[in-house]
Amino acid sequence: MTELDATDHAILDALRGDGGLNAKQVGDAVGLSQPAAYRRIRRLEADGVITGRALVVDAAKLGYGVTVFLGIKLAARGRTAMADFERTVISIPEVQLVQQVIGLYDYRLRVVAQDLSDFERILRRRIMTLPGVGDVESNVLLGDE
Amino acid sequence: MLDDTDRRILRQMQADPAASVATVAQRAGLSHAPCWRRIARMERDGVIKGRQILIDQRKLGLEVQVFLRITLDKTARNAFDAFIAEARTIPEVTAIQTLLGRVDIRMDVTARDLAHYQQIYRDRIMALPHILDLESLMLVSELKNTQAVPV
Numbered sequence: 001m002t003e004l005d006a007t008d009h010a011i012l013d014a015l016r017g018d019g020g021l022n023a024k025q026v027g028d029a030v031g032l033s034q035p036a037a038y039r040r041i042r043r044l045e046a047d048g049v050i051t052g053r054a055l056v057v058d059a060a061k062l063g064y065g066v067t068v069f070l071g072i073k074l075a076a077r078g079r080t081a082m083a084d085f086e087r088t089v090i091s092i093p094e095v096q097l098v099q100q101v102i103g104l105y106d107y108r109l110r111v112v113a114q115d116l117s118d119f120e121r122i123l124r125r126r127i128m129t130l131p132g133v134g135d136v137e138s139n140v141l142l143g144d145e
Numbered sequence: 146m147l148d149d150t151d152r153r154i155l156r157q158m159q160a161d162p163a164a165s166v167a168t169v170a171q172r173a174g175l176s177h178a179p180c181w182r183r184i185a186r187m188e189r190d191g192v193i194k195g196r197q198i199l200i201d202q203r204k205l206g207l208e209v210q211v212f213l214r215i216t217l218d219k220t221a222r223n224a225f226d227a228f229i230a231e232a233r234t235i236p237e238v239t240a241i242q243t244l245l246g247r248v249d250i251r252m253d254v255t256a257r258d259l260a261h262y263q264q265i266y267r268d269r270i271m272a273l274p275h276i277l278d279l280e281s282l283m284l285v286s287e288l289k290n291t292q293a294v295p296v
Contacts, residue, residue, distance in 0.1 A: 052199045053196055055292065062296055094294075101282040104214075
């Protein structure tokens with residue numbers, strides 16, 4: 001675990017609030033000069049605390065009205081196909097999130113689709129055909145609380 | 146409405162969110178000023194909502210991440226509202242989402258270690274109102290995590 005001081009945590013808080021802030025704006029928010037803030041952000045990146053940046057888009061405005069969480073269990077015979085399953089599932093563009101978990105399911109996925117019939121197409125053609133796939137459970141996202 | 150050029154810009158920005166406008170313009174095959182104007186318009190229209198940093202929770206000393214899947218007792222009046230209001234007060238709960246399907250709610254819980262998680266689970270989660278059933282999935286590894294959508 002990396003040793004982080006209060007200033008590092010303040011920087012992370014500022015960037016959690018708005019990941020688009022530049023070093024100068026982060027410095028202003030936490031009371032550091034631009035070069036000092038820049039050095040600390042660089043160090044947080046080098047230490048792997050900040051692993052990257054992402055563009056946040058409005059999926060609905062881009063025509064993706066439906067988000068579905070999937071729980072996937074590998075078939076008993078599918079366990080040997082884990083590597084194949086993983087390689088194939090992460091390459092599906094509509095699949096935003098793939099997590100290996102312990103519990104009722106082996107993997108959980110977040111999938112975006114244009115609408116429910118589009119989701120049905122993705123489920124049938126892309127998900128159900130994955131190597132080693134067993135039980136699949138879908139829960140449609142209603143709202144973020 | 147977005148045209149093909151907008152979509153080309155968005156694809157480049159989703160693939161490399163840290164790239165400068167000049168780089169995005171070059172990769173999308175247009176000059177700097179029109180590219181900048183298109184990005185500004187998409188930001189104004191709310192198509193681009195902003196940028197997010199990705200943080201490795203384990204590097205912050207948060208080793209345990211659990212996803213709870215909860216079924217509520219819908220015979221209780223205001224079960225959803227009462228549950229969500231109470232769940233929001235738990236600092237270790239980092240996300241609450243309502244679902245349509247076999248379960249009603251999913252929640253992300255982050256903890257320092259298993260002992261800490263057990264304490265949160267017993268003292269706070271189990272005390273939440275109107276829970277009928279609760280399943281836990283514990284994160285082993287994350288293979289993909291993106292906000293990007295196909296454009």
